[in-house]
Amino acid sequence: MKMRRKEDLPVKTCARCGRPFAWRRKWARDWEAVRYCSAACRRARRETEK
Numbered sequence: 670m671k672m673r674r675k676e677d678l679p680v681k682t683c684a685r686c687g688r689p690f691a692w693r694r695k696w697a698r699d700w701e702a703v704r705y706c707s708a709a710c711r712r713a714r715r716e717t718e719k
Contacts, residue, residue: 681704
């Protein structure tokens with residue numbers, strides 16, 4: 670597999686903190702569904718919804 674530079678990867682903005690984050694291999698199957706940059710942002714979002 671050819672190596673890609675980080676600048677070439679797709680980028681999204683976190684739905685909670687607003688920071689940009691890059692594609693990761695573990696998100697390859699569900700990249701369209703990824704909304705948060707980290708588990709901490711995902712947990713914090715759940716707490717604010719309650």
